[in-house]
Amino acid sequence: MSEAAHPIAVTSGRLRLLKALALIIMLVSVVHDGMYVLTGLPFDKGLSTLGLSAGAAVDKGYIQVDGVTPDGAAEAAGIRTGDWVRFDRPSDAYRGRVAPGERFEVSVRADEGVRKVQLVAPPSRANSLRVETILSGATNILLALAGGLIALRSPRLSGVVLGAALGAMGLVGTYTFLWENHPALQIPLILLFSVIMSASPVLLIAFALMMRREAFGRPVGVPWRVMLWVYAGAQLATLVVQSWVSLAFTTLPLLGDGFLVNVLSQWAGFLIALVVLGLGWREATGAERTRFGFLFVALTLLFMAGSGVGLLINLTGNDFSLGNPLAVASHVFMAGGIAAFLYASLRHKVVDMGFAVNRTLVFGALSTALLFAFFFAEWGAEQVIPAEMREASLLASAGIAFALFLVFHKIRDWVEKGVETVFFRRWRDNEAELRRFVRQAAFVTRPDALRQSTVTAFSRFAGGADVALYSQATTGYELSAGIVPGLPTAPDPDLQLLVRLRADREALEDELPLGVALALPTLHRNELSGFFVLGPKPGGELYRPDEIEALAEAALRIGLDLHALRVEALEAESREQRQRAELLEQQVQRALMAGAARA
Incomplete structure (x- = not known):
């Protein structure tokens, strides 16, 4: 591998710094997304609203009202849809949640002129359950956590950059929710969220260029590097302009409020990253081509879920409810992108995380996800079935619960079988082959043949790793089959490994x-009769927990078989010795009898 393609050492200071930065991005996204999920849960959070929603239109510090909540503070002050309002503290216009009883001085501009009003936040109350909010926040949390895991575990700089990009893409938006609306926190948080979201396409382009460098063992061309820096500068300029326009409630000539420019800039970044990955796919072969292909598909789906379909929803009324087919499509694209990424990571090692996947954890997470899915299914059934019908018959409610229970187990078994076939079929076949060898080992008749065949079977199971078997000898242990370079043929009995x-x-x-x-x-x-040592896998993967368990069980069984052969050999030797002794005794008796006859 050339130096250009060699992964940067894990101990590198730059890598540690970037990992810390990626984990900070992930943490910010998860906390912000968690706040968004809480807004969809039906309980009283101790916060209130002013009863008005601001639109996108702004004019000289005023922002147009596009909705007024009945019986809210805004309606009580005489504010109507279409009026223009300006808060004495401009940032209050972005505060979606405020403390009950908090007062706000507002200038209202309507057809009859400008007047000053005071808005008083009413008492807090619980909101209704919003499934689409919970679903959107949960999927974004999952995406951010996946990014944090990749950044934490990846030994390569490209993996850390990709983890940071996914963590940034997991941010649900730049608006503040619930307690993030505190006056001292709101503006800094909005700016922080804007910086993170603007950084995501820059990080994706950087990752795509790093992946090309690592895949083909040569630095990327100067034009690509220049393009990255030019785009990063353009993103920074767009961020500054967008932030100033938003906080000053004004517009710019040609650019307007900067929203469209920001969206187009985001699109350009994603498209550049996808072009780089597409060119890499066209140039690569074999496993590298598969990696490029899966990354291209997964990132395309994530792009469509956010900037793609999200823009269409913004342009068609901002309806993110599940009744809008575009919102449903956005969730499908997001789930598809995450699923494609997980499949590619588990099956094709698209990103080297140095992570040993445990099937038990995978199926545990799968069962948890299915439980949440059936929770929402039960909630949906309750919404469809009339309340009077459900209240009139407890038997009907019990029947619904029992039916969901039966369906859950059927679907879980079907899904787990499918996951086992798609993701773990090679693992399963590998374990089955090892178990078959262990069963057949009981019928091998020569210890040397069993030792050598076991070393071969273990090496095959471990993907071609070096394997050695040490057996008990008179003075300790000595090599009896195979070899692992660097290990002695007769190790010291007090070696730390043996102890x-x-x-x-x-x-x-x-x-x-x-x-x-x-x-x-x-x-x-319970006495150590010998031991196997295995070297690292040629591909650099770690031994998974299920692999270690299978190998350990096989080693114990083979050890017992070798002991049985040793006992059989000793018994055969003992029988041979007895036969020799009997033969010698007979010869002595015949000699004595012959001597007596001569005498």
Whole structure:
């Protein structure tokens, strides 16, 4: 591998700094998205509203009202839809939630002129359940967490940059929610959210260029690097203009409020990143081509979920409810993008996270997701069935609950079977082959043949890793089959590895000698009769928990088989010795009898 393609060391100061930055982005996104989810839950948060919604139209510090809540503070002050309002503290116009009893001085401009009014926030109350809000926030949290995991675990700079980009894409928006609306926090948070969202396409372009460099072992061309810096500068300028226009409630010639310019700039960044990935796919071959292809598809779906369909929703009335087909399409694209990314990561190692996937955790997460899905399904059923029908018959309610219970288990089994086939079929086949070998090992008749065939089977199971078997000898342990470079043929009995194996009597995967990734004991009556050592996998992957468990169980079974062969060999030797002794005794008896006859 050329130096240009070699991953930057994990101990690099730059890599640690970027990982910290990516985790901060992830944390900000998760907290902000969590606030958004809370707004959709039906309980009293102790916060109130002013009963008006501001539109996009602005004029000389005034912002046009596009909706007034009945019986709210705005209606009580005589504010109507279409009026223009200006808060004495301009940032209050963005505060979606305020403290009950908080007062606001507002100038109202209507057809009859300008007047001053005071808005008093009413007492807080619980809002209704908004499923679309919870669903949108939850998927964005999942995307941000995926980005944080990738950034934390990836040993490559490109993986960290991609994690930061996904964390930024997981931010649900720049508006503040609930307690983020505190006057001291609101404007700094809006600016922070704007910076993070503006950075996401820049990070995606940087990741795409880094991936090309790592895949093909050569630096990217100067024009591409210049393009990245030019685009980053354009994004910064767009961010500054958009922030100033928003906070000053004004417009600019040709640019207006800057919304369309900002959207087009976001689109341009995503499209540039996709072009780079597409060119990489066209140039790559084999596994690298698959990686480029899956990344292209996953990021296209995420782009369509946010900037693509999201823009259409903004232009057609900002209706993000599940009754709008565009909103449903946005959720489908988001789920599809996350699913494609997870599939590519688990099945095709699109991003090297140095992470050992545990099937138990995967199926546990899957069951949890299905439980949430059926919770919403039950809620939906309650909305469809008339309330008087549900209240009139407890038997009907019990029947609905029982039906959902039966359907849940059927669907869970079907989904788990599908996931096992799609994601883990190779793992399952590999384990089945190892188990088949262990069963057949009981019928091998020569210890040397069993040792050598076991080393071969373990190496095949581990993807071609080096494997060595050490067996008990008169003075300790000695190499009896296979080899792991760098290890002695007769290790010191007090070597730390052997001490730990004798004491723990279980598989070891940490604090091992150089060149050893896994050590497996073979036991007889809780005494160490030998051990296997496995080197790292040629592809650099870690040994998964299920692989370690399968290898450890196989090592114990093989150890017992080797002990049985050793016992059989000793019994055969003992029988041979007895036969020799009997033959010798017979010869002695015949000699004595012959001597007596001669005498």
